[in-house]
Amino acid sequence: MTIPFELPEEDRELSPITGYTRAHWETVADGLLGAAWRWATPGGALLDLPGRPSGSGVRSDGLEGFARTFLAAGFRVAGAGGKDPHGWLERYAQGLTAGTRTPGRDDTESWPLILDHHVQGQPMVESASVALGLSLTRPWLWDQLDSDVQDRAETWLRGAIDHTPAPNNWYLFPFTVASFLESVGRGDEATTRAMERALGLMETWYRGDGWYADGDGRAFDHYNGWALHLYPLLHAHLSGDTALSARFGPRLREHLEGYSLLFGADGAPIHFGRSLTYRFAASAAVGIGAVTGHTPLTPGTSRRLISGNLRYFLDRGGVTDDGLLSLGWHGPHDATLQTYSGPASPYWASKGFVSLLAPEDDPLWTATEEPAPSEGPDRVLALPAPGLLVQSTQADGIVRLHNHGSDHVRPQEAESAAQEDPLYSRQAYSTHTGPTSRTNVADNHLSVVIAGVASVRRRLRPLGAGQGDGWGWAASSHLPVFASGAPMVPGVRVESVTVARGRYELRVHRVVGAPHGAGVRLTGWASDALSSQLHGLYGWGERDEVRAPQGTAYEPWVRVPRLSGTAEGTAVFVALASLSADEPSAPLADAVSEVIVHERELRVRWADGPQTVVAFEPVRVTHG
Numbered sequence: 001m002t003i004p005f006e007l008p009e010e011d012r013e014l015s016p017i018t019g020y021t022r023a024h025w026e027t028v029a030d031g032l033l034g035a036a037w038r039w040a041t042p043g044g045a046l047l048d049l050p051g052r053p054s055g056s057g058v059r060s061d062g063l064e065g066f067a068r069t070f071l072a073a074g075f076r077v078a079g080a081g082g083k084d085p086h087g088w089l090e091r092y093a094q095g096l097t098a099g100t101r102t103p104g105r106d107d108t109e110s111w112p113l114i115l116d117h118h119v120q121g122q123p124m125v126e127s128a129s130v131a132l133g134l135s136l137t138r139p140w141l142w143d144q145l146d147s148d149v150q151d152r153a154e155t156w157l158r159g160a161i162d163h164t165p166a167p168n169n170w171y172l173f174p175f176t177v178a179s180f181l182e183s184v185g186r187g188d189e190a191t192t193r194a195m196e197r198a199l200g201l202m203e204t205w206y207r208g209d210g211w212y213a214d215g216d217g218r219a220f221d222h223y224n225g226w227a228l229h230l231y232p233l234l235h236a237h238l239s240g241d242t243a244l245s246a247r248f249g250p251r252l253r254e255h256l257e258g259y260s261l262l263f264g265a266d267g268a269p270i271h272f273g274r275s276l277t278y279r280f281a282a283s284a285a286v287g288i289g290a291v292t293g294h295t296p297l298t299p300g301t302s303r304r305l306i307s308g309n310l311r312y313f314l315d316r317g318g319v320t321d322d323g324l325l326s327l328g329w330h331g332p333h334d335a336t337l338q339t340y341s342g343p344a345s346p347y348w349a350s351k352g353f354v355s356l357l358a359p360e361d362d363p364l365w366t367a368t369e370e371p372a373p374s375e376g377p378d379r380v381l382a383l384p385a386p387g388l389l390v391q392s393t394q395a396d397g398i399v400r401l402h403n404h405g406s407d408h409v410r411p412q413e414a415e416s417a418a419q420e421d422p423l424y425s426r427q428a429y430s431t432h433t434g435p436t437s438r439t440n441v442a443d444n445h446l447s448v449v450i451a452g453v454a455s456v457r458r459r460l461r462p463l464g465a466g467q468g469d470g471w472g473w474a475a476s477s478h479l480p481v482f483a484s485g486a487p488m489v490p491g492v493r494v495e496s497v498t499v500a501r502g503r504y505e506l507r508v509h510r511v512v513g514a515p516h517g518a519g520v521r522l523t524g525w526a527s528d529a530l531s532s533q534l535h536g537l538y539g540w541g542e543r544d545e546v547r548a549p550q551g552t553a554y555e556p557w558v559r560v561p562r563l564s565g566t567a568e569g570t571a572v573f574v575a576l577a578s579l580s581a582d583e584p585s586a587p588l589a590d591a592v593s594e595v596i597v598h599e600r601e602l603r604v605r606w607a608d609g610p611q612t613v614v615a616f617e618p619v620r621v622t623h624g
Contacts, residue, residue, distance in 0.1 A: 221273025265397020
């Protein structure tokens with residue numbers, strides 16, 4: 001793909017893998033900012049980027065354009081020690097002045113008011129970006145404003161503190177606003193409460209292994225990196241709060257032990273969870289780790305990850321011919337989006353530029369690039385706290401994420417098939433494939449079929465995870481829910497176990513309480529460009545392929561392998577799946593020599609010798 005702004009020459013000596021240097025990051029930031037500012041209102045308060053509006057409306061979308069690009073400008077200028085050759089800060093100062101003059105008015109420039117999340121909440125999200133941009137650039141922007149403009153900006157920002165956030169990472173938005181106000185001597189009891197409230201909630205959401213739940217449920221996704229780790233550590237870094245850094249830094253370090261494996265050898269992050277149109281914001285956790293020193297990664301590995309992630313999207317159409325970030329993944333892709341996605345939403349990718357806070361002589365930019373974790377030997381990593389299992393293969397650089405713990409079902413919600421979310425409900429995700437759309441056949445999914453209606457997977461109940469030398473496992477159970485007829489069938493549940501080894505995925509499902517006439521279907525990876533295989537080992541009857549004409553974020557049209565069987569009472573089903581860049585030399589059927597199923601356990605003998613034992617009630621897996 002052609003990038004509509006000229007990049008510096010690649011440096012293959014310093015960056016032998018990506019060719020990118022710090023200068024590339026600065027150039028991309030400047031290019032994205034220049035393109036976005038062509039759509040500014042006359043006073044510069046709103047950036048009304050072209051495209052369909054979000055559910056919050058065009059005025060909120062315009063504020064989003066201002067605030068999210070301000071993040072990129074803030075990191076760009078602060079990282080350069082205040083040097084601003086393109087005059088970005090003058091534009092944002094003018095926009096701030098115009099936007100806060102009469103907030104809430106329906107005119108050309110006025111910013112919308114910040115209200116409760118369920119009323120008109122999106123401006124609260126953007127207030128954090130405005131506050132963070134002001135924190136980053138305080139000496140060159142805020143300190144130069146007239147006092148009345150400062151007063152107006154404070155009044156507008158305080159809307160985030162005076163109103164109720166959504167019950168998740170949104171509490172970090174008033175936290176960030178309060179952090180800025182306190183840093184400029186405008187703190188009070190309200191700002192203190194906002195910060196204490198957010199930090200207290202962070203403790204309740206921390207689940208271990210370096211992972212936070214995004215709220216009181218079990219939502220584990222990229223928000224860990226670009227929100228839940230980023231905001232507290234940026235506050236600690238900018239304010240010099242060593243106590244807070246000591247509290248949150250080790251968690252980020254542990255998070256990066258596993259998260260750094262979730263980037264493919266081509267730089268792609270795992271296509272999993274919501275807001276994926278933020279793209280290279282996925283590298284923000286790696287960047288803030290390098291900036292603060294809370295990272296297990298060498299500087300060369302950190303830069304390889306962030307630059308690989310940036311280049312991945314630049315090379316694949318993430319930037320339009322007009323220099324704008326498109327709504328989608330590679331290029332535009334509606335199924336990747338949420339209702340809150342508007343034309344400027346992709347500019348949360350600006351968080352990836354946090355790496356520019358490391359000065360040009362920092363080892364992050366001067367060390368020679370080193371391979372990413374996924375470019376090393378085949379690896380399997382179990383993360384019991386979030387219920388995830390990561391599997392990478394060196395031969396093709398593909399990383400797979402087996403999901404047995406992240407469901408994005410809020411605690412107060414009843415389970416409903418109508419709310420099924422392909423970005424969380426599937427059993428497996430990867431750096432090279434995306435889930436099929438809700439209207440097509442579901443990939444990587446076990447469904448119980450009753451009266452012709454196939455179930456979906458909603459609330460997950462993790463049953464354990466672990467790993468050994470070259471292998472690992474994770475397990476969960478769920479209650480099948482149906483879109484028509486009875487929403488649930490009494491007594492029916494599904495226990496699912498994934499055992500990863502090399503390129504192989506042993507998928508075991510135990511269906512309990514199935515009524516007479518029930519069917520069971522299992523699908524594999526959705527791809528036509530890659531080799532997707534699914535082989536039944538026990539309990540399955542037919543095998544076929546199903547078409548998904550709406551495709552995925554990676555391919556416009558795909559096929560999905562499928563196994564079918566029948567169940568009554570308690571039944572066990574065993575299959576072997578794989579996803580690889582090249583057609584394997586040996587079929588999956590040759591990988592396993594024997595499967596023996598007893599009432600409460602099954603034994604799988606691999607062709608090369610080892611045996612895997614999966615026990616039920618409780619679920620335990622051994623291998624050797």
